[in-house]
Amino acid sequence: MRFGIFYEHQLPRPWEADSEQRLYGDALEQVELADRVGFDYVWAVEHHFLEEYSHSAAPEVFLAAASQRTRNIRLGHGIVQLPPPVNHPARVAERIATLDLVSGGRVDFGTGEASSAAELGGFGVVRDRKREMWQDSIDAVTRMFVEEPFAGWDSPYLRMPPRNVIPKTVQKPHPPLWVACSRRETIHLAARNGIGALSFAFIHPEDAAAWSREYYRLLASEECVPAGFAVNANLAVVLPMMCHEDAEEARRRGAMGAGFFAYALAHYYGPSGHVPGHGDIWRDFLEQAPELRGGDPLGGALGTPQHLIDLIGRYEAAGVDQMIFVLQAGPNRHDHICESLELFGEKVLPVFAEGREERERARLDRLAPAVESALARRAPARTMAEPYPIDEEAELARITRPRAAVPAPGDVLAAARRNARRGGRRLLARLVANRTDEELARWFGPAAQRLLFTLMARSFDPARAAGFRGLIEFRLGPRATWTVAVSGDRARARLGRARNATLTLSMPAADLLRILAGTSNPAALLVSGRLKVAGDVAVASRVPEMFGAPSPY
Structure with missing residues (x-):
């Protein structure tokens, strides 16, 4: 050590x-x-x-x-x-x-x-x-x-x-x-x-x-x-x-x-x-x-x-x-x-x-x-077959020549998704502002929950899941539990508990809305006990990234 x-x-x-x-x-x-x-x-x-x-x-x-x-x-x-x-x-x-x-x-x-x-x-x-x-x-x-x-x-x-x-x-x-x-x-x-x-x-x-x-x-x-x-x-x-x-x-x-x-x-x-x-x-x-x-x-x-x-x-x-x-x-x-x-x-x-x-x-x-x-297995250091004379004009011509603007696969779609998420987050932030837990719980009923988790599943980005496959369970208060199943390049959401969930996140429904709106700090919720995490903690750290948010490091 x-x-x-x-x-x-x-x-x-x-x-x-x-x-x-x-x-x-x-x-x-x-x-x-x-x-x-x-x-x-x-x-x-x-x-x-x-x-x-x-x-x-x-x-x-x-x-x-x-x-x-x-x-x-x-x-x-x-x-x-x-x-x-x-x-x-x-x-x-x-x-x-x-x-x-x-x-x-x-x-x-x-x-x-x-x-x-x-x-x-x-x-x-x-x-x-x-x-x-x-x-x-x-x-x-x-x-x-x-x-x-x-x-x-x-x-x-x-x-x-x-x-x-x-x-x-x-x-x-x-x-x-x-x-x-x-x-x-x-x-x-x-x-x-x-x-x-x-x-x-x-x-x-x-x-x-x-x-x-x-x-x-x-x-x-x-x-x-x-x-x-x-x-x-x-x-x-x-x-x-x-x-x-x-x-x-x-x-x-x-x-x-x-x-x-x-x-x-x-x-x-x-x-x-x-x-x-x-x-x-x-x-x-x-x-x-x-x-x-x-x-x-x-x-x-x-x-x-x-x-x-x-x-x-x-x-x-x-x-x-x-x-x-x-x-x-x-x-x-x-x-x-x-x-x-x-x-x-x-x-x-x-x-x-x-x-x-x-x-x-x-x-x-x-x-x-x-x-x-x-x-x-590492490619070795290179040696030049003959001395290389510096030629400023020729080098600048090579370095500054334009590259073909070929976007990476999925860049356009990813940009569209990011813009849609930003607009949705702003709207959600306005909806949750200054509302009590009780008010948000009433608003966030079964129909709103179904829409939210369906959109979350559709936002799943397999490129940021690092090969993760499993079940993520969201327990929202005493009654509502939703499961998001990740398999390959797709995610599906359904109402109900999971068998052998990889990760379980338990919190009031109001806090989930505030996290998604960007008005609540997950770290503060975790320390205060309002957010509880069970299962693979490493998966918990990348849940936001998998479903569209930027990640640390």
Whole structure:
């Protein structure tokens, strides 16, 4: 088991003139302390335009500063956004290599696609093509690390002539690769690409065990074709953390930050209608989600050293390779974070240190045959048959030539469905506004329910179901229960309970309407107990995406 700390650089309003400067200064002190007490990793995210939730737009700069104040801790991008409209692949390769040089070879290269509307729309990234962009870019970037010169690229997302992309990394063939994951299918994606899985799903140990088994099974199968030129077999789990000798004090210090983290996450990755420069997520959190303030909505590690030892032991037994902790969240205080890091280093880290290196060597030895087989399936680095002279005029002509505008299959239909859903959501939002549970329950009778679930089934998108087949049961109050059966590329809705439902969602009918209208926060409903989930929690996280809503990560 390895241990890391994670930074979104959260900054709830109100802000002062030096708020961001103090935020970064405090974070660097925390990283320096984490290195001193024995943490293995610091991870910093790349996000853009997500006010209050994440002021971390240039993690490579923050990590470079951290590299000069630390000796041993590894510097993790968690993650670099790879779609070329956000980051040109050559610039990514150059920044990663430079950071690897100035840190003495301590970089881990985490990657991702981005998913919030604020970021995708801000950079002009088409949501339905961001996965293809990620796959294309990671192939190009890893070749830039190892090819001398890089033999060039011509894809729908990147045109680049041959160039020797310098500098080169200290770590050979390149730093370890990771990808951000929030659902079971992205865990599968990581395994099939032979890269580490950075799970941001805040899963419990029992769910982590299933994910670990699937990850390592796929990584050892013929389906694994590495995205890079080395395999990084690792599964990491992220949790909020605050450690104190008194359990109630640990919760008091960390619960508000964990609650704000959950609320702000739902704000940007749901139908928030965010207004840049005019929102106040902290105020909304205090007013609209009181149930999130004193609890632990993300199932975090808020407690005594012994509580954390027991919890981490369960994750270790489940096959998790790294625990990454979020301490800097919401209004969490700098001095409390530092005290927590000190106590964790004194009383928790030593418990897991004994025999760790031997266990890691044994794990890598077990994986070695699978890794060797996987790398044999990876297309090798390219070499150019003859030197390539730079010809500016000819290169510009090739790069700027127009492409045929051929829409991807289903793009037109998907756009029409999105427009129809937006109009329906606006209408539904007007209907549910300022109405009580009783009023909505009366309006949402059998006929309205039948229409709603029929439309939901028709909106099913098999491309976003990741092969899911099964029964999803919706229990609406004491009487009405609907089942949506997903089979292949179709979904059907019927009145009645399901036998052996894969997932059961129980809530008042009024809350289902509010969720569909975008006026209720599912995370807040879950924490308050108005929404209950039974069955496959991983399926629950992608239900909105399967039936038409955008998904996180």
